[in-house]
Amino acid sequence: MTVEEYLSEIIQKEGVAHVTLIDPASQKPEEAVRLATEAVAGGTNAIMLGGSTDAGGQILDLTAKMIKENVSVPIILFPGSTSGFTTQADCVLFMSLLNSRDPHYIVGNQMLGALTLYKTGMESIPMAYLVCEPGGTVGWVGDAKLLPRAKPELAAAYALTGKYYGMRYTYLEAGSGADSPLPPEMIGTVKHVLKDSVLIVGGGIRDGKAAAICAKAGADIIVTGTAIEKADDVKALTAEIVMGAKMGKKA
DSSP states (O other), rough: HHHHHHHHHHHHHSSOOOEEEEEEEEEEEHHHHHHHHHHHHTTOEEEEESSSSSOOOOHHHHHHHHHHHOSSEEEOOOSGGGGGGTTTEEEEEEETTBBBBIIIIIIIIHHHHHHEEEEEEOOEEEEEEEEEEEHHHHHHHTOOOOTTTTTHHHHHHHHHHHHHOSSSEEEEETTOOOOOOHHHHHHHHHHHHHSEEEEEEEESOOSSSHHHHHHHOOOOEEHHHHHHHHOOSSHHHHHHHHHHHHHHHHO
């Protein structure tokens, strides 16, 4: 079973999947393993590795290898550039930051990494990446023309662009450390036009209530990163967010 099939099965059975994002540059590999194992114990369905700066090279290789040796869920790469690739993972999100002003984040880095990905034979999932206000570090690094929270139709237009390009996933991102999640109106508007395509939502989701709102609005996959990395009890917080997302989808 591919990672994409695995996540689709979870979405079909439970209504929503949860993924924990870990930035390899934010802590030592041993600490990343602790975060991953506790998140898995709390019910997360996959571990995503990536970051906007310094998240590649040896630290990524070692972190991915050690996590893979200690958890049973898939390891998914979320690369900010060609340096964010390692063969120690199970799958890579082959993404394009569609609302970037810099062509390197739309197609340049993708072209540079395509042959390497081809030679490894690793699974890849084509994904439209859309950065919304406030954007955080990724918005600045990726030179994104941030999508306004009050203009959900703009996000929907970009999402449709990705869909018509053939991208099976769309990731709506508020940016790591965002004060609040994306508005349910934006999530719902985007999901409405995407229909059966998978919608990922991340940024500012710190508790079960926020996860429930995002899931109810239409998110198929909920991503939490900063909140998990800073949590005193990773297992408990993950369990709360996972349960909130499932309850929101049933509401």
